[in-house]
Amino acid sequence: MLGVGIIAPLLPLYADNLGATGIWLGIIFSGFSISRTMLMPIFGRLSDRRGRKQFICIGLLFYSIISLGYIWTSSVSQLILIRLLHGAAAGMIIPIAQAYVGDISPEGEEGKWMGYFNAAFFTGFGFGPLMGGALTEHFGIIVAFSTMGALNLLAFLVVTLLLPKIRQRKTPASHHLSFIKMSTSSIIKGLLSYRLSFSLGRGAFACFIPIFAATCLGLSPALIGILLAANMLLMSLLQPFTGKIADRFNRRAMVVVGNLINLTFLALIPMTHNFWYLLGVCALSGLGGAISMPAALALTVNEGRKFGMGSAMGVFAMAFSIGMAIGPLLSGIIADFADINSVFYLAAVMVLVGTNFFTWFTR
DSSP states (O other): OOHHHTTEEEEEEEEHOOOHHHHHHHHHHHHHHHHHHHHHHHHHHHHHHSSSHHHHHHHHHHHHHTTTTHOOOOSSSHHHHHHHEEEEEEETTTHHHHHHHHHHOOOOHHHHHHHHHHHHHHHHHHHHHHHHHHHHHOOHHHHHHHHHHHHHHHHHHHHHHHOOOOOOOOOOGGGOOOOHTTTTOOHHHHHHHHHHHHHHHHHHHHHHHHHHIISSSSSOHHHHHHHHHHHHHHHHHHHHHHHHTTTTOHHHHHHHHHHHHHHHHHHHHGGGGSHHHHHHHHHHHHHHHHHHHHHHHHHHHHHHHHHHHHHHHHHHHHHHHHHHHHHHHHHHHHHSOOOOOOHHHHEEEHHHHEEEEHHHHHH
């Protein structure tokens, strides 16, 4: 995730330099999520049958190779193709790694171990923008893209050499397709509503906060990296603690409270007028994610024990990817036909709607 995070503050600016308008910028961001969305449930189901490690290894290897494609990209269409390929590789990594952790989590401690996993996840993604901004300012964007590829190659070697194979939990659903049966679960429906709304807001934020910070506030790539890092690092620091809280208190309530904080953060972005105010608002988002995410993943682990851990994590991650695909596209249209402030207001409304659906389905 350190390698992935490197391009978070760079990609919108890079695409803008290639001549991408708001809509094309949304398509570039969405391309990654579109291909990932199509493949994650399939890879998740296959990992229930054939094991987790091989999929994580293959995904990391392809991710590192495809990372170098950004260096040779010279047009918007080529950048979209690279994003589609990158998303396909990513579909083999995160949900299957989450399923691996779900397999080894003791009952009653799902929030704790998912909190630890998310802490590692968001720490890497948090420090990535800092590294990407600094590398770009001092050495150029090509060095930043090369570093992303090298770090993912290192991750591939670490997993290949050090990650043990495990005996997976076997469920009846592990041996045959059960996505239709899974869709009858009210908890799954609620979790999909939460994850989709969360990612709609996150997609709008990730795609347009660099543009907002650079054009409206005149911030440099390094300062934009700090904004994204503050958001992610606070989320990572808090999740080991909020994960343990999720094992003791009402997980459903934690998801609702976290999402309400997230929609507040999105609505406040257009009201910021300098770096420090925007930094505080981004930190607020980190708090919201830290409260809701371990609780939601702990609920997903419980459902995974019924329907297959890889399948449940794949569907949960698919909802995230759908939101990350639709969010930038919709935001790009809004930015072109209204203004950039409207992007964040719309994102806040979408999070509110998703929170209401989660509350309804899990009542």
